[in-house]
Amino acid sequence: MIVSGKVEALIRGLPKAELHVHLEGTLEPELMFDLARRNHIDLPFPSIDAAREAYRFNNLQEFLDLYYQGMAVLRTEEDFFDLTYAYLKRAHDDGVRHVEMFFDPQGHTERDVSFGEVIRGITRARVTAESSLSMSTKLIMCFLRHLPESDAFATYSEAEPWLEEIVGIGLDSSELGHPPSKFARVFQLAREDGLKTVAHAGEEGPPEYVREAVEILGVDRIDHGNRALEDPDLVRRLVDDATTLTVCPLSNLRLCVVDDMRSHPIRKMLELDLKVTVNSDDPAYFGGYVNDNFMAVHDALTLTPEECMVLARNSFEGAFLDADSRAAYLDEIRRYAEQQA
Numbered sequence: 001m002i003v004s005g006k007v008e009a010l011i012r013g014l015p016k017a018e019l020h021v022h023l024e025g026t027l028e029p030e031l032m033f034d035l036a037r038r039n040h041i042d043l044p045f046p047s048i049d050a051a052r053e054a055y056r057f058n059n060l061q062e063f064l065d066l067y068y069q070g071m072a073v074l075r076t077e078e079d080f081f082d083l084t085y086a087y088l089k090r091a092h093d094d095g096v097r098h099v100e101m102f103f104d105p106q107g108h109t110e111r112d113v114s115f116g117e118v119i120r121g122i123t124r125a126r127v128t129a130e131s132s133l134s135m136s137t138k139l140i141m142c143f144l145r146h147l148p149e150s151d152a153f154a155t156y157s158e159a160e161p162w163l164e165e166i167v168g169i170g171l172d173s174s175e176l177g178h179p180p181s182k183f184a185r186v187f188q189l190a191r192e193d194g195l196k197t198v199a200h201a202g203e204e205g206p207p208e209y210v211r212e213a214v215e216i217l218g219v220d221r222i223d224h225g226n227r228a229l230e231d232p233d234l235v236r237r238l239v240d241d242a243t244t245l246t247v248c249p250l251s252n253l254r255l256c257v258v259d260d261m262r263s264h265p266i267r268k269m270l271e272l273d274l275k276v277t278v279n280s281d282d283p284a285y286f287g288g289y290v291n292d293n294f295m296a297v298h299d300a301l302t303l304t305p306e307e308c309m310v311l312a313r314n315s316f317e318g319a320f321l322d323a324d325s326r327a328a329y330l331d332e333i334r335r336y337a338e339q340q341a
């Protein structure tokens, strides 16, 4: 029998990478209130508890409405530094050794916060964390898919002076009605520039959106991908291509993508040999960071120690790391597993 406390300790110490986290979704209500005060912005919540109380969602759109409202407190380089550094410290506490984090520049530039202000704050926090917490980090710029492709092109142009800091592009926001194919040309441009590409697909959208992300956008990873399981041919392709899926269990529960953690598709994904990883998505809104996500899955579906190791290995294998860094992290897992034996 597997003792749950033992698996919990194993998860806590397990070296892992987080590949699906939106920086703006790490904005805890405490920091939101601090930044609102600093920037003289009125919040629609009377207290921190009231903000947390409002985080009850029936679907993705209900969450996104509060997510865009919340990010309005982020105005200066310092705000983006504080947000990013607070998340990286928190991730470090969870044994996260490498992070690939999303940011949504259009959520800021449309409020007249400059692209430079945003990326300078994030970059300074990354540099600080890399030396003081000895973690590695990368940044992925997402396009808001509810906006036209022409806006994504305009944002790409704004990012051009900063492409050294950006490992890839992604696609997020309201999925239904905004298929990946809408962004075919801007993804092609980014690929030609040597950037990595990822896209949210199959969170609420149908398996065809996952297929489009793979076949039309040529993505290196799928963010979520839950609904791919409805199409066996697609599953076969994802397995054959060893496509990484960045799954977010607590997000799925809080956005009613699954009814109950016991029916979460991650068990099936593992059985099918899909390259599944565990991630937090928007931890300030969904009630947990990466270890909380591992534990929620374990409590509902009982992860074996070997499955925990597979999930951690998948996270480094799916990361946009150079071969030496990847090998070093996989070696950390190997040594950790030996210590556990």
Ligand code: HPA
Pocket (backbone or CB within 6 Å): 022, 025, 060, 067, 172, 173, 174, 200, 203, 251, 281, 282
């Ligand atoms: N899905 C789509 N867009 C998002 C999400 C998400 O879970 N979080 C932040 N933007």
Ligand code: ZN
Pocket (backbone or CB within 6 Å): 020, 022, 172, 200, 223, 281
């Ligand atoms: Zn997401």
